[in-house]
Amino acid sequence: MKQPLRVGVAGATGVVGLEMLSVMSERAFPAESVRAMASGRGDVRTVPFGSRDLPVEELTADALLGLDMVLFATGASVSREFVPLAVANGAVAIDNSRAFRMEDGVPLVVPEVNAKAVSRQTGIIANPNCSTIQMVLVLKPLQDVAGIKRVVVSTYQSVSGTGKAAVEELREQSGSALVGEAIISRVYPHPIAFNCIPHIDVIDEDGNTREETKMILETRKILELPELPVTATCVRVPVFHSHALALCVELDSELSPDDARRVLGGFPGVRILDDASDAVYPTQLSSSGTDETWVGRIRRDTSVTNGLWMWVVADNLRKGAALNAVQIAELLLD
Numbered sequence: 001m002k003q004p005l006r007v008g009v010a011g012a013t014g015v016v017g018l019e020m021l022s023v024m025s026e027r028a029f030p031a032e033s034v035r036a037m038a039s040g041r042g043d044v045r046t047v048p049f050g051s052r053d054l055p056v057e058e059l060t061a062d063a064l065l066g067l068d069m070v071l072f073a074t075g076a077s078v079s080r081e082f083v084p085l086a087v088a089n090g091a092v093a094i095d096n097s098r099a100f101r102m103e104d105g106v107p108l109v110v111p112e113v114n115a116k117a118v119s120r121q122t123g124i125i126a127n128p129n130c131s132t133i134q135m136v137l138v139l140k141p142l143q144d145v146a147g148i149k150r151v152v153v154s155t156y157q158s159v160s161g162t163g164k165a166a167v168e169e170l171r172e173q174s175g176s177a178l179v180g181e182a183i184i185s186r187v188y189p190h191p192i193a194f195n196c197i198p199h200i201d202v203i204d205e206d207g208n209t210r211e212e213t214k215m216i217l218e219t220r221k222i223l224e225l226p227e228l229p230v231t232a233t234c235v236r237v238p239v240f241h242s243h244a245l246a247l248c249v250e251l252d253s254e255l256s257p258d259d260a261r262r263v264l265g266g267f268p269g270v271r272i273l274d275d276a277s278d279a280v281y282p283t284q285l286s287s288s289g290t291d292e293t294w295v296g297r298i299r300r301d302t303s304v305t306n307g308l309w310m311w312v313v314a315d316n317l318r319k320g321a322a323l324n325a326v327q328i329a330e331l332l333l334d
């Protein structure tokens with residue numbers, strides 16, 4: 001795409017949209033103009049972009065005219081309505097919602113893993129689910145050196161993964177709980193303060209949650225391994241930022257923990273922090289605000305042949321959403 005670009009950010013007042021503006025500014029994305037759009041019902045009138053404040057416009061069909069690229073940080077139903085309009089107006093759309101991820105012909109991209117898929121785009125490129133992004137960053141190098149036979153993952157996902165209303169809910173409930181006031185739940189089915197909820201998104205017919213199904217299907221699509229056995233339990237935890245995964249990978253061939261550290265540490269975007277005897281491993285607090293996917297607690301899983309356990313942590317708003325979307329946008333530049 002010719003630069004500089006006229007860029008729109010839809011959902012600019014949400015936690016992902018605000019982070020997108022921040023990442024674009026930090027990385028000096030070559031934009032001639034940036035327009036911020038949201039529902040028109042919110043009370044936020046401007047959003048920060050570098051040293052400037054951008055006015056927030058209402059997302060309408062007309063607002064999408066005259067743009068080369070639109071980054072969508074909206075929910076699936078809003079994306080389903082407006083992404084095709086943006087594309088019909090000549091823009092490329094990079095969508096963070098689940099709306100188009102599994103559609104044939106829509107690349108689902110993590111640049112370090114499958115950048116080439118972008119060349120197949122016909123207007124829409126999908127950004128994967130946040131937990132899936134940090135998982136495939138670890139699975140890809142392991143697949144390349146040793147082959148993957150089966151993946152078992154449990155997630156520990158922060159409330160910012162649900163959006164701005166959930167961040168507020170954890171803040172309010174924590175305050176209420178500490179002073180013995182009644183706890184009011186609006187976003188989650190149970191209190192999230194001082195609690196863990198094994199239920200993210202709706203429950204599918206097979207008993208998995210949609211979040212768990214996303215991790216299974218999106219991983220297979222990104223890695224181009226349509227039969228890969230993957231099983232997941234996704235849990236919301238009372239943490240503001242960053243998701244953690246307890247990841248168990250059964251490999252086709254033997255890979256020692258030391259070799260796994262070397263392989264993973266050499267992969268772009270992945271960093272090893274692993275000296276458990278000295279309490280060195282990533283945590284959600286230590287990874288928040290960073291761009292990397294951090295891996296620690298790498299050890300053998302002796303319950304299977306060629307098994308490895310590891311602990312994988314990344315900032316869901318950065319690599320899990322905004323940064324990944326901006327990296328996709330960068331792949332489209334001439």
Ligand SMILES: NC(=O)c1ccc[n+]([C@@H]2O[C@H](COP(=O)([O-])OP(=O)(O)OC[C@H]3O[C@@H](n4cnc5c(N)ncnc54)[C@H](OP(=O)(O)O)[C@@H]3O)[C@@H](O)[C@H]2O)c1
Binds near residue numbers: 015041059073165
């Ligand atoms: N949070 C994460 O870690 C994460 C990671 C990966 C993917 N995602 C996906 O990214 C998308 C955004 O998530 P989020 O966490 O940023 O949610 P959020 O904080 O709730 O923000 C939602 C945004 O959508 C806007 N919006 C709502 N209804 C709209 C409408 N009818 N027309 C135009 N804009 C509308 C909101 O604007 P108002 O302020 O005007 O209401 C707000 O800017 C979702 O699809 C989510 O699944 C999120």
